[in-house]
Amino acid sequence: MRQSYYHWLPDQQALMLEQTIALAEINSGTFNVTGVNAVADRLIKFAVALGAVEQRIELPHYRQLTDRAEWQEQPLGQAVQLRKHPDAPLQLLLMGHLDTVYGADHPFQQICWLDAERLNGPGVTDMKGGLVVALHALAALEASPLAGRIGWRWLLNPDEEIGSPCSADLIARCAAEADMGLVFEPALADGSLAGARKGSGNFSVRVTGRAAHAGREHHLGRNAIRALCDFISGLDDLNGQQAGVTINPGYIHGGGAVNVVPDRAMARFNIRIEQPEDELWCLQQLEHLQRQIRRQEGIQIELDGRFGRKPKPLGPHLRLFERLRQIGQELGTELSWLPSGGCCDGNNLAAAGLPNIDTLGVCGGAIHSSDEFLLVASLAERARLSAALLFELAQDDPVQWRREGR
Numbered sequence: 212m213r214q215s216y217y218h219w220l221p222d223q224q225a226l227m228l229e230q231t232i233a234l235a236e237i238n239s240g241t242f243n244v245t246g247v248n249a250v251a252d253r254l255i256k257f258a259v260a261l262g263a264v265e266q267r268i269e270l271p272h273y274r275q276l277t278d279r280a281e282w283q284e285q286p287l288g289q290a291v292q293l294r295k296h297p298d299a300p301l302q303l304l305l306m307g308h309l310d311t312v313y314g315a316d317h318p319f320q321q322i323c324w325l326d327a328e329r330l331n332g333p334g335v336t337d338m339k340g341g342l343v344v345a346l347h348a349l350a351a352l353e354a355s356p357l358a359g360r361i362g363w364r365w366l367l368n369p370d371e372e373i374g375s376p377c378s379a380d381l382i383a384r385c386a387a388e389a390d391m392g393l394v395f396e397p398a399l400a401d402g403s404l405a406g407a408r409k410g411s412g413n414f415s416v417r418v419t420g421r422a423a424h425a426g427r428e429h430h431l432g433r434n435a436i437r438a439l440c441d442f443i444s445g446l447d448d449l450n451g452q453q454a455g456v457t458i459n460p461g462y463i464h465g466g467g468a469v470n471v472v473p474d475r476a477m478a479r480f481n482i483r484i485e486q487p488e489d490e491l492w493c494l495q496q497l498e499h500l501q502r503q504i505r506r507q508e509g510i511q512i513e514l515d516g517r518f519g520r521k522p523k524p525l526g527p528h529l530r531l532f533e534r535l536r537q538i539g540q541e542l543g544t545e546l547s548w549l550p551s552g553g554c555c556d557g558n559n560l561a562a563a564g565l566p567n568i569d570t571l572g573v574c575g576g577a578i579h580s581s582d583e584f585l586l587v588a589s590l591a592e593r594a595r596l597s598a599a600l601l602f603e604l605a606q607d608d609p610v611q612w613r614r615e616g617r
């Protein structure tokens with residue numbers, strides 16, 4: 212192991228912390244387009260010394276069902292790609308997301324120290340700290356004599372926190388041109404990585420009925436709320452019927468004045484699956500439930516959504532995990548991995564057939580809550596781990612890692 216190539220990384224800790232805070236100070240809730248683009252601008256400034264070719268990519272608008280059960284299109288921030296050494300024999304795809312779950316109107320906007328080791332702030336761990344880890348690992352590689360032995364594309368998307376619906380095609384295209392993927396989502400607090408991951412689908416449902424005066428013509432109305440509730444009950448009853456499948460009705464809205472039979476109602480739900488074949492089972496159940504609702508005269512039901520993230524079984528990624536574990540041992544870090552019910556862009560890379568590790572970011576906890584915290588020492592530690600991985604891959608025989616057919 213060429214210690215000398217990255218011995219300077221621990222000295223970067225103060226700078227890494229400063230950069231993480233600078234990124235976390237910009238609100239970048241997924242729908243805060245200005246904020247998401249501002250995070251990209253700042254990160255690109257930090258990354259200027261890498262000398263990569265930069266490209267900003269407009270994504271299709273996000274289509275969402277509003278509370279009024281109407282379809283609405285929303286613009287998203289740009290995706291960004293930084294690329295270097297595209298002709299090197301081994302090509303890596305690094306991934307990070309610019310968005311967070313905290314919108315501009317969310318109460319959690321401030322960064323504060325919980326104690327000497329832990330920083331609390333929106334996105335410090337998921338994943339602005341991870342962006343900084345990737346940046347410094349790449350900087351270590353590019354400053355070393357091994358620069359140019361591996362090529363890399365660093366893809367930053369603006370919509371990971373809503374399931375990457377609009378960047379999914381771009382991710383798949385980039386994955387097709389790479390030999391392996393490195394994603395900088397947070398590790399667990401003890402440094403464990405996520406191994407196998409569940410798959411996930413987000414769905415919206417809209418029910419339309421017929422409005423009528425609740426007193427004078429109640430019998431003429433067709434109550435959309437009642438029909439939607441029937442559908443949701445059927446949906447929730449599917450829990451427990453197929454091992455590893457969970458269904459979560461997560462949002463519901465409908466109706467208006469209580470003296471009107473409501474003609475519209477909508478809901479959103481999420482489904483998690485463990486096995487690829489669960490997807491078909493779920494889709495058949497959804498079809499069946501819709502058919503039952505449609506039997507009611509005067510009621511229409513429309514479903515939209517898909518399994519944007521397929522399950523990620525560990526098998527195809529194990530060799531890369533084992534390589535990283537070996538590198539960790541040489542650095543004095545014991546690495547282990549655990550299955551996770553959560554999903555991320557590592558699922559998308561896996562679906563595109565790309566071996567990947569998707570929790571190379573910082574250590575911390577309570578992500579997606581106002582208690583989100585970063586273990587600040589992990590910034591330099593994890594940059595060192597990723598840099599070491601890059602150094603070792605640069606010295607491995609590229610044929611060993613190259614994907615067939617690339």
Ligand SMILES: [Zn+2]
Nearest residue numbers: 308337338396
């Ligand atoms: Zn994340």
